[in-house]
Amino acid sequence: MRILDIIEATTVDGPGFRVAVYFAGCGHNCPGCHNPQSHDFSGAYEINVAPLASRLLDSGMNVTLRGGAPVYQVEEVITLSNLLRAQGRTVWLYTGFTIEQLLALPSGRNLVAATDVIVDGPFVESLRDTSLQFRGSSNQRIIDCRATLAAGEPRLWHSSF
Secondary structure, three states, X not given: OEEXXXXXXXXXXXXXXXXXXXXXOOOOOOXXXXXXXXXXXXXXXXXXXXXXXXXXXXXXXXXXXXXOOHHHHHHHHHHHHHHHHXXXXXXXXXXXXXXXXXXXXXXXXXXXXXXXXXXXXXXXHHHEOOOOOOOOEOOOEEEEHHHXXXXXXXXEOOOOO
């Protein structure tokens, strides 16, 4: 996997204290992106899934996968997420793709099933809203993956705190 950084104890990437993994590579190139250094697919460093999972589990925190765009490394992300969730961690994933686009991918359903919450959609600078919880623009949705798969259509996540 190619990642840029791991940030521990973030509180802006999902509920509570979380550890966030920033993946390298994004094809969306959204104007106003807060992380344009993540767009380069060859940037950052390589790490295998098992040592990354071990490091994330050692943090004792729930996990957020963001970017760049983790979806470009979908098979590794599915494996990582399943390892983390098997140890009781919740996994949030940020992507510029919509849930509908993800579900249309060959591995999309497996990705959604391996993730607790997906914040979907590209950042749209003209829809930027700093009052929104856990997202940057009003077109982005916070998707409850279990409820979405059960309903067969997008279901929004609702904060319990």
